[in-house]
Amino acid sequence: MKKTIVIVDDHLLIAKALEGIIDNFQDFQVIYVAENGQNLIDKFQSNHEIPDIILMDISMPIMDGFESVLWLKKNHPDVKVMALSMQGDDNSVIKMIKNGAKGYLLKNTHPRDLETALIKLKDDGFFYPEWASKIIFSNINNDGINEKVVKISEREKEFLTYTATELSYKEIAEKMACSPRTVESYRDQLCEKLDLKSRVGLAVFALKNGFAKS
Template sequence: MKKTIIIVDDHLLIAKALQGIIDNFTDFEVIDVAENGKDLIQKLRNTGKLPDIILLDISMPVMNGFETALWLKQNHPEIKIMALSMQGDDNSVIKMIKSGAKGYLLKNTHPKDLENALSKLSSDGFFYPEWASKIIFSSMNGDNANEKIVKISEREKEFLTYTVTELSYKEIAEKMHCSPRTVESYRDQLCEKLDLKTRVGLAVFAIRNGFAES
């Protein structure tokens, strides 16, 4: 079954062109197009059908991408948000991630890279290209919570090596020869110790502190 997508962009020609590209992808289909966040909310309420992914522009009238992402985060956290914008500056990337986006792409992205990004977002729960990852890493350099000394067990260190992979938590559990619930406890304990909230944060910590597998 194909993953469903709603495009939110106030430029109709761009949205329709993007729809045509995505509808040719093997595993994805666009089920609707919205002009801004307010239009999206109304469509979701009217149909009651939630998409798997929302491709979200940032600069829009009435209700912009930041506001829309935050609303989705608060009301439908199960929907994965991929920002798709012309804005690639540090502030926009960081603000979109804090608002709930799990991925970030520029509008000049090649269709094949878009398809790959959507696949990664679906399977891993997040996707950031190298340039966006660098912004995320840089933003965490001044985060004192990540610099403080914490005691990390050997099993938690092992778990950290897998956070940067494409493995699901269930697959990580198989690798570590334990139950998925135990893996979730490692995740929760590390998030509490390091004052982090997501797997992306854990992966960043793992890379910065040498826990990532080579």
């Protein structure tokens, strides 16, 4: 079954062009377009279908992307938001991620790369291209990371070296010559040991503690 997508963008021509591109992807379909965050909320409250993924512009009238993704985080946390904007500055990226976006792309992204990003968002729960990852890792602080000394096995250390890459868990398993379930166990064990909740947290820990290269 295809994953459903809603596009939130005040530029109708861009939104419709995106809709046409995405509807040609094998695993995704656009179910409707909203002009801004308030329009999206109105559609949700009038019993429009809740999508699996939202492609969210940032600069919009009435209710912008920053406010919209924060509202979604509070009211529909299962919906994955991918920011899709012309704005690639540090402040925009960090604010969108902190407010709840699970991915970030620029509007000049090639359709093939957009499809890849959506697949990774669907499978892994997040997607940040290399340029966005560098912004996140260079700006994020240590909040939520337990600095106490913990015992990390050699295999867990090896797993940590891959957390800051764009590899999926399946691809990491192939690199480590083990099953995806084993990789997931490394993730879960490290999250418990380090008091972390996501791969982003693991990647930050790996970078700050010399387990991975930035």
